[in-house]
Amino acid sequence: MCGRFVVANVGSELVGVLRVDLEADDLPAPSFNVSPTDPVAIVLDSIKTEPPTRRLESARWGLVPAWAKDLSIGARAINARAEEVEDKPMFRKALEKRRAVVPASGYYEWKKVGDAKVPHYIHPADDSPLFMAGLYEWWKNPVLADDDPARWVLSFTILTRDAIGHLGSIHDRMPLFLDPDFADAWLDPTTDNVGDILDAAIDAAPDVAETLADHVVAKAVGNVRNNGPELIEPVEP
Template identity: 85%
Template sequence: MCGRFVVASVGSELVGVLRVDLEGDDLPEPSYNVAPTAPVAIVLDSAKTEPPTRRLETARWGLVPSWAKDVSIGARAFNARSEELEDKPMFRKALEKRRAIVPATGYYEWKNVDGTKIPHYIHPADGSPLFMAGLYEWWKDPQIEDEADPARWVLSFTILTRDSIGHLGSIHDRMPLFVDPDHADAWLDPTTDNVRDVLDAAIDAAPAVARTLDDHVVAKAVGNVRNNSPELIDPVD
């Protein structure tokens, strides 16, 4: 499960190795306590051009499928179990053509210790960006008739998860589906017909990334979404 994460930098500083072609306007500011429904910068390959254009765009965290009546459904779809995607109507179509990468500095997870939930900050040991596999969708607001109104279309996403491995399993039984930069092109490619192979390769590669991650206990202040400062990721005794 991934319900909170950190994006301490934005733009090319965060996604340089992914070779983004276009960066969207008004990308979100850095955040040390990103929560579901918040705006987040994601990477996607747009199939509207040939070859596809790699874009860094602002999206709402919590997938809103095209058939949804309103965006509220997204609040319950901020994570998706990678082993169930093909069986879930909400995620099946996005898996085929609309895969994304969610870049982050790290993420939070809560460990249950004798009934008390202790927050941990999990992050790459070398300070490099962390890439999480995601799916995205475009939703058209039926209440907005003006086609020129930018608010008419909502871009949203979900973060994929899988069983935890190694020391991360001692914190929580689920972890994000991490994407190795070498696998990013295959994951983002909207033209591939081998979706099952791409997903299996991502699931198989994620443990190698997980083994490079460090974690430490942080203050319980991170549990309040109104708290948002660099001190949230500082270790505590």
């Protein structure tokens, strides 16, 4: 799974290779301890224009489907199993037309060692951006007025798959990583071969995973109130 991650940069510094057309004005600040329900910058291709416009938007972590009665359901949908999303009503529609890229600097995972859980920071060895496959939805808050800018909430989930290699020794799941060259195909909302796109992403993720490095970090990362660059510094196991 992926329950915490790091976004040390924002805007074009993080997503330059994805050729974003428009960046939102309300992008969240860098965070070294992104937690569920936090705002995060995601990349999506909007079909409101022809051709689609690639946008960098602020979104709430934890997918809230259009039919939800309130936002609370999102806290239980921060991750979605890639091998199950085609069959899950909560994710099926988003998979068809609303796929996203979630850019990050790295993510945290906890390895069970005896009775303890040891946090690891997993990141690209060359400090390049890490791209994770996501799905997004727009939810309309029924209690707010039509002209209230907060009425529409953009939210997302991160797809996961079985972990491989050294990442598998830390946790049995890992995010569905995307190669930058595959991002265009993943984001394209006009594609008809969604199943093939998903299968290709699942099959290619290990290639990215094998390039990642990891190290043990301080247990302070377990407290969502802690947030600073010291959280990603290595410590003795």
